[in-house]
Amino acid sequence: MSKSIANTRSATGIPSARLITWWVIASEIVIFGGLLASYSMHRLGHPEWQSSAAHTNTWAGAFNTLVLLTSSLSAVLAHKAADGGNGAQAAKYLRLTILGGAIFLAVKAFEWTTEIREGFTLPAGGFWSFYYTLTGLHGLHVLAGMLIMLVIAADAAKNEELQRVECVGLYWHFVDIVWIFLFPLLYIAR
Amino acid sequence: MSNETHLHHPNYVKVWAVLVVLLAVSVLGSLTSIRWLILITAFGVAVVKAYLVAKNFMHVTIEKRFVPYLLVTCLVFMALLFAGVAPDVMKHSGLHWENSAAKQAVESGTHNAAPKHE
Amino acid sequence: MSTQLHAAEPGIFRKYLWSTDHKIISMQYLFTGMVMGLVGGYLAYVFRMQLAFPNRDVPGFGLVTPGKYNALVTMHGTIMIFWVAMPVLVAAFGNFLIPLMIGCDDMAFPRINRLSYQIFFFSTVVLLSSFLVKGGAFGGSWTAYPPLSAKGAYNLTPAGASLWLIAVVLEFVAFLLGGVNFVVTAMNGRAPGMKMYDLPMVVWLIVLASIMFMASVGPLVAGAVMLLFDQTLATGFYDPARGGDPLLWQHLFWFFGHPEVYVVLLPAIGIVADVLAVFARKKLFGYRTILYTAWATAVLSFVVWAHHQFIAGIDPRMANIFSITTLIISIPIAEMVFVYIATLYGGSIRFTTPMLWALAFIAEFLIGGVTGIFLGASGADIYLHDTYFVIAHFHYTFVPIAVIGTFAGLTFWYPKMFGRMMNETLGKIHFWGTIVGFNVVFIPLFITGAAGDQRRVYNYALFPEQARPELQHLRTLSTIGLLVMLASQLPFLFNFIWSLRHGERAEANPWRSNTLEWTVASPPPHGNFAEMPTVYRGPYEYGTPGRSEDYWPQNVPDEVLQRP
Numbered sequence: 001m002s003k004s005i006a007n008t009r010s011a012t013g014i015p016s017a018r019l020i021t022w023w024v025i026a027s028e029i030v031i032f033g034g035l036l037a038s039y040s041m042h043r044l045g046h047p048e049w050q051s052s053a054a055h056t057n058t059w060a061g062a063f064n065t066l067v068l069l070t071s072s073l074s075a076v077l078a079h080k081a082a083d084g085g086n087g088a089q090a091a092k093y094l095r096l097t098i099l100g101g102a103i104f105l106a107v108k109a110f111e112w113t114t115e116i117r118e119g120f121t122l123p124a125g126g127f128w129s130f131y132y133t134l135t136g137l138h139g140l141h142v143l144a145g146m147l148i149m150l151v152i153a154a155d156a157a158k159n160e161e162l163q164r165v166e167c168v169g170l171y172w173h174f175v176d177i178v179w180i181f182l183f184p185l186l187y188i189a190r
Numbered sequence: 191m192s193n194e195t196h197l198h199h200p201n202y203v204k205v206w207a208v209l210v211v212l213l214a215v216s217v218l219g220s221l222t223s224i225r226w227l228i229l230i231t232a233f234g235v236a237v238v239k240a241y242l243v244a245k246n247f248m249h250v251t252i253e254k255r256f257v258p259y260l261l262v263t264c265l266v267f268m269a270l271l272f273a274g275v276a277p278d279v280m281k282h283s284g285l286h287w288e289n290s291a292a293k294q295a296v297e298s299g300t301h302n303a304a305p306k307h308e
Numbered sequence: 309m310s311t312q313l314h315a316a317e318p319g320i321f322r323k324y325l326w327s328t329d330h331k332i333i334s335m336q337y338l339f340t341g342m343v344m345g346l347v348g349g350y351l352a353y354v355f356r357m358q359l360a361f362p363n364r365d366v367p368g369f370g371l372v373t374p375g376k377y378n379a380l381v382t383m384h385g386t387i388m389i390f391w392v393a394m395p396v397l398v399a400a401f402g403n404f405l406i407p408l409m410i411g412c413d414d415m416a417f418p419r420i421n422r423l424s425y426q427i428f429f430f431s432t433v434v435l436l437s438s439f440l441v442k443g444g445a446f447g448g449s450w451t452a453y454p455p456l457s458a459k460g461a462y463n464l465t466p467a468g469a470s471l472w473l474i475a476v477v478l479e480f481v482a483f484l485l486g487g488v489n490f491v492v493t494a495m496n497g498r499a500p501g502m503k504m505y506d507l508p509m510v511v512w513l514i515v516l517a518s519i520m521f522m523a524s525v526g527p528l529v530a531g532a533v534m535l536l537f538d539q540t541l542a543t544g545f546y547d548p549a550r551g552g553d554p555l556l557w558q559h560l561f562w563f564f565g566h567p568e569v570y571v572v573l574l575p576a577i578g579i580v581a582d583v584l585a586v587f588a589r590k591k592l593f594g595y596r597t598i599l600y601t602a603w604a605t606a607v608l609s610f611v612v613w614a615h616h617q618f619i620a621g622i623d624p625r626m627a628n629i630f631s632i633t634t635l636i637i638s639i640p641i642a643e644m645v646f647v648y649i650a651t652l653y654g655g656s657i658r659f660t661t662p663m664l665w666a667l668a669f670i671a672e673f674l675i676g677g678v679t680g681i682f683l684g685a686s687g688a689d690i691y692l693h694d695t696y697f698v699i700a701h702f703h704y705t706f707v708p709i710a711v712i713g714t715f716a717g718l719t720f721w722y723p724k725m726f727g728r729m730m731n732e733t734l735g736k737i738h739f740w741g742t743i744v745g746f747n748v749v750f751i752p753l754f755i756t757g758a759a760g761d762q763r764r765v766y767n768y769a770l771f772p773e774q775a776r777p778e779l780q781h782l783r784t785l786s787t788i789g790l791l792v793m794l795a796s797q798l799p800f801l802f803n804f805i806w807s808l809r810h811g812e813r814a815e816a817n818p819w820r821s822n823t824l825e826w827t828v829a830s831p832p833p834h835g836n837f838a839e840m841p842t843v844y845r846g847p848y849e850y851g852t853p854g855r856s857e858d859y860w861p862q863n864v865p866d867e868v869l870q871r872p
Contacts, residue, residue, distance in 0.1 A: 004414040005840065006407060006497030014254055016416040016496050022257050023488040026264050027522045033268035034527025034563075038534070038545075038556055041272065041280040045292065046551060048299020062217045066210065069239075073206040076247040080199045123542040126551030133533060133543075173247045177240045184232035188220040267523055267610060274614065275559040277623050284623040291548035 021167040025174045028141070032178050035137065039130040039185065052127035053186065055120060060111045061187035064104050065179060071100025072176045075169040078156075082166065087159035094153040094165065097172060101146040108139055131186055138182060141175050205246040212239050328418035329834055334403035335725070336425050340432055341396035344387050347436075349794055351384040355766075356749075360787035362767040375464055377766035378447030383439075385450030386472065389572070390479050391432060393710035397575040398483070398521075399428070401717055402490050402514040404725060408825035408832060409508050411499025411841040411863070416492045424486035431478035438471035446472035449764060451561060454546035454554045458538040466539065473536050480525050480532075487518030499824070499863075501843035505599075506862065508823050508847040509592065510578030513602055517574040520606050524567035531560030558620055562613040569705070570609045574602060576713025577644060580666045583716050584648055585848045586821045587663035588655025589858050592848040594647045601640040601647075608637045618689045627686045634684035641677055645670060656851070656858075660819075661735030665716035668743055669708045676704030679754070694764075696757030700750045707746055715739070715800070722804075723818050727830045728811030734803040741796025748789025752782035822861045823847045 007016050014022075043049055078093030112132070122132045145168065152168050155161045212235045219231025244250045250258050282289040282296070324332060350368075358372035365371050372380070403421065407414050415421045438445045446468040448457040460466025494507070494515045534545040535557060544550020546557050585592045592598070614622055614630040648670055657663070679701040682688050692698060715738075722730050753761075756779050761768065768774040768783070817826040824841055825832070841863040849860035854869030 004412070004416065004418055006410075006412040006414055006493050007416045009412065009497050011498045011502075012254065012256070012495050014257070014496070016492050019496060020417060020420075020488050020492045022253075022260065023491055023522070026260050027484050027488065027526060029261065029264040030267060030523055030526025031529050032526075033264065034271065034560060035530035035533075037268055037272045037275070037527070038279075038530065038560070041276045041556070042551065042553075044276075045280040045282060046296060046299070048296055049551075051299070058217070058220060062213065065213055069206060069209045069213065072243060072247055073202055076202050080202070083199070122537065123544070126544065129534075129537065129543040129545055133537065137530075137533070170248055173243050177243055180236050180239045180243070184216065184236050188216065188228065188232040264523060268527075270610060271527055271559075271563055274563070274611075274626070275556065277626055278555045278559065278621075279553045281623075285625055287621060287623065289548065289553070292551070292553070295551050 015163060017163055017167050018170070021170050025170065028174060028178075032137070035134060036181065036185070039134060042126055042130065043185075046126060049125070049127040052120070052125055055115070055118070056131065056187050057111050057114070058187045060107055061183050064107050065183045067100050067104045067107070068176045068179050071097045071104070072173050074100065075172045079166045079169045082156060082162040085159070085162070087156040087162055090162065090165045091153040091157035094149050094156065094168070098146045098149050098153070101142050101149075104142055105139060108135060134182060134186065138175070138178055141178070145172050145175055200246050202246070205242060209239055209242060212242075326422070328414070328422045330403045330407050330414050330418065330421060331725075331832065333421050333425050334400045337395040337403060337428070338400035340429065341392050341394075341400060344391040344395075344432065348384050348387040348392055349797070351380050351387070352790060353794060355380040355384070356787040356790050358766060359768070360784040362769055372766065374766045375447060376444070378449070378463075378764065379445045379465060379468070381764060382447050382449050382472075383445050386446075386476070387435070388706070388710065389450070389568070390476060391435065393572045393706070394479070394483060395428065396714050397572055397579075397710065397717075398514060398517055399425075399486055401510070401575055401579065401721075402486070402518070404721065405508075405825065406490055406493055406511055406514065407497065408724075408828070408836055409511050409823050409847075410494060410497055410502060411824045411837065411843060412493070412497040413835045413837065413840075415489050416497055417489050420485055420489050424482045424489065427478055427485065428482035431475045431482060434471055434478060435475035438468040438475070441467040441471065443467055451565070452535065452557075453561075454535060454538060454557050457557075458535060458546055460539070470536060470539050473532050473539070477529060477532050477536075480529055483518075483521055484525065487522050490518045491515050491522075499841050499843050502862070505595065506843055506846045508578075509581040509595070509598060510575065512599060513574040513578030513581075516602055516606055517571045520567045520574075520609065521571045524564045524571075524610065527560045528564040531557055555617075555620065555622065558617050559614070562616045563610075565616065566613040567606075567609045569702075570605060572709050573705070574606075576669065576709040576716075577602070579713050579717040579720070580648065580669045581651075582821075582823070582847075583662045583666040583720050584651050585850060586720075586819050587658045587660055587666070588652050589658070589850045590651055590655035591850055591852075593650040593653075595846065595848065598644055598647055601643050605637065605640045605644075608633065608640065612637055612684075615684055615686070615689070618686045619693050631684060631686040635681065638677060638681055638684070645674060645677075660719075661730070661732055661739060662716050662720035664736070664739050665712050665719060668739070669712045669716060672704060672712060672743075672746070673708040676701060676706075676708060679704060692757065694762055696753040696761040696763065698757065699763060700753040700757055703750050703753075707750075711742065711746070715742075718804075720819070721825075722807070723814035724825055724830050724832070726808055726811075727814050728807045728809075729814050729818065730807045730811060731803050734799045738796055738800040738803065741799070742793055745789050745791075745793030745796055749786050749793060750789075752786045752789075756782050756786075817861075820857075820859050822849060822859050824862055827861060827863055 010016065012019065074093045074096040078090045078097065081093060082090035120128050122129055149168050149172070152161065152164045156165055216231045216235040219228050219235075222228060250261070277284065282292045327333065354366050354369045354372060355377055357366040357369075358377060363371070403415070443460075443465040445465065446452075446457075446463070447465045448463040448469060452472070456462045457469055460469065463469055494511055498507075534543070537543040538545050538547065545552045546554045548554065581592055581598065612630060612634045614626055615634040618627050618630075679697070683692055683698060683701055719730055719735055722728070759779055761774055761779065765771070768780065814830040816829055818830075819826070824843070827841065828836055843862045844864065844866050845860065845862055847862055851858050852860055852869070
């Protein structure tokens with residue numbers, strides 16, 4: 001299906017695909033922001049949650065941070081490739097990013113399983129309720145990003161819709177930034 | 191479609207390397223027991239990392255002005271939300287009111303390090 | 309235009325159910341909203357009959373038990389705000405008008421547009437299904453405060469409660485998707501020559517409403533997930549005994565809830581602006597004033613929310629702050645009303661049906677706004693909170709928004725949407741019946757509210773101070789007003805449906821309006837404009853001295869004006 005004329009126009013100078021990506025990111029800032037603000041208020045008001053927080057696996061969290069940072073690197077390299085018209089390479093980098101996302105989720109699954117086995121379930125306490133909700137919501141966004149990236153990579157490999165590589169990259173960087181804050185909030189802060 | 195704003199791509203691998211170093215700093219900081227140091231390395235590093243990703247990977251600083259304004263506005267609204275709600279939720283007492291359940295939880299929790307206690 | 313080169317005429321499925329055409333999607337939203345309006349109106353009929361004639365079988369429903377009463381009022385409020393006002397004012401008018409008024413062929417992302425309706429439709433199904441589950445529809449009030457909303461043992465509608473939450477979150481997602489599409493389309497898709505200040509006011513205000521929605525709903529999405537977990541997974545986000553706080557929900561809800569009322573207000577105000585200018589044959593007074601005032605209102609609306617919580621147990625010092633901001637926000641709204649009156653002054657007024665609705669909006673909304681001031685003062689609110697005074701206040705704002713504003717827009721754009729003129733006589737009968745009925749419903753409720761009638765009470769006979777006959781007479785009078793108001797919708801429904809086939813065929817520009825949608829056929833073809841227009845001026849050049857015509861469409865090139 002061909003694009004609408006509205007889509008191809010750009011009175012602002014920002015291509016529509018990128019513009020809508022920024023607006024989506026803006027709305028995600030307030031969704032995560034609301035959840036993070038709620039968590040922060042409770043955490044600051046309940047210093048005794050520290051004893052629960054001590055049980056998150058800081059090394060797993062740090063490793064996952066490394067994984068996401070690296071996947072952000074591959075995402076922006078995909079953008080650079082797409083910018084240069086090289087769809088095949090952009091697709092390759094995007095698929096590396098997806099792999100990074102998969103590793104992230106696998107580590108998360110491992111963490112959650114361990115924590116649940118130790119009795120730290122979702123209803124186990126205030127800290128844990130927030131922990132699973134925050135990392136769960138974030139994980140859902142990682143998964144969604146991976147799925148969208150799969151589709152965009154398939155198109156890019158055929159040198160089609162290359163402008164979308166940058167857009168999905170922006171989304172991915174945002175998801176990375178959310179994790180950049182989740183890491184200290186859930187794993188380090190004592 | 192090509193985009194003149196991205197003619198210049200910074201060295202992304204270099205940026206990544208700096209991010210990894212910062213990550214290491216924040217982890218090392220967490221291994222000490224100096225509270226203020228942990229907080230600065232953890233959250234200070236987070237802010238710097240976020241800025242580096244936003245600037246170098248998302249190119250926010252070379253986008254049209256409206257984009258960073260929009261994002262900052264959303265952050266400001268979140269600060270506003272915090273400011274308006276924390277006096278009721280974060281604090282456990284105020285003018286003529288007290289959240290005794292929360293106060294009790296804080297009291298008994300700080301005596302006790304058991305994980306299942308809330 | 310590439311979209312018109314499709315070889316075969318699409319079948320019914322592609323054309324009406326799977327379409328990406330913004331006009332079809334707007335109709336989908338419009339009809340869903342109208343059907344839900346009938347549901348919401350029916351619910352109001354039932355509970356008002358119970359209040360007027362307690363413990364008697366309501367015709368068409370049966371006996372209203374206390375539990376059923378709670379579900380009735382909960383679902384009435386929820387449906388009217390989220391499944392009538394939002395889809396009709398924001399989604400239907402936004403979808404129909406934005407591409408046409410900015411001079412392009414569709415939204416920037418037509419498939420995302422279609423997805424947004426599909427999610428919305430799904431949310432409607434989820435919500436309606438809640439009527440059929442064990443326990444029935446949610447009965448914890450549309451504000452869903454925990455612990456009532458979190459514990460099935462308290463609200464007695466556990467399945468309904470979770471379905472309600474899921475439906476609401478889905479609706480939020482649908483409007484987030486739709487909203488960003490509107491904003492990007494208005495920002496990027498404008499015709500050559502159309503600067504931001506050449507946009508018709510209704511487009512600006514729908515865009516602003518979409519931005520406000522997006523900025524305010526996020527924390528409530530988070531809060532709703534937390535409430536859903538409290539309901540189903542035994543978490544204690546809002547349970548003080550478990551380390552949570554019920555006030556957190558209230559704050560998250562109203563941080564969204566207050567901007568939300570302006571989200572629905574702004575499109576209605578935009579519709580009224582456009583209708584006033586056309587039927588006063590006069591330039592909109594103070595376009596930029598209205599615009600900046602609307603922006604100021606939008607920003608201010610984010611700092612008033614706790615006026616809904618004055619007696620919830622918030623810190624009194626916060627109540628001071630929110631009281632001040634609430635009183636301040638009345639200023640920009642009042643200013644807009646004055647500007648509209650200034651638009652009328654000296655105009656050549658035509659009392660068509662749309663104009664009647666637009667004028668009624670100003671008068672009725674004024675009452676709503678003024679009564680809000682009593683409630684915004686935290687001291688007075690101690691007495692008035694949770695009484696029928698509040699109900700009367702917000703219906704004097706909501707009904708102008710969702711009913712009067714909608715009818716102004718529908719009667720105005722009906723010719724463009726459906727290619728036929730509506731019947732003016734039926735239109736006027738509908739108008740007067742609705743307006744008179746509406747006032748008879750709610751003026752008595754100001755009185756009973758100030759006299760102490762609490763909200764969400766299914767039978768005042770149980771409360772000796774409120775069981776006085778003079779109050780019961782007022783309640784009955786209110787119900788009679790509602791019956792008149794509901795009956796008056798019949799001429800409208802008949803007019804709407806009958807005119808589709810039998811109304812006088814509409815020409816392209818029956819109202820002699822300036823904006824771009826009136827330059828194409830009624831209804832517009834797929835792709836809207838055979839040749840994309842160029843814009844030369846703003847939308848409100850009516851009665852320009854020196855021109856032979858009293859209007860000057862936006863796409864007509866500039867000319868040298870005659871000296872008068």
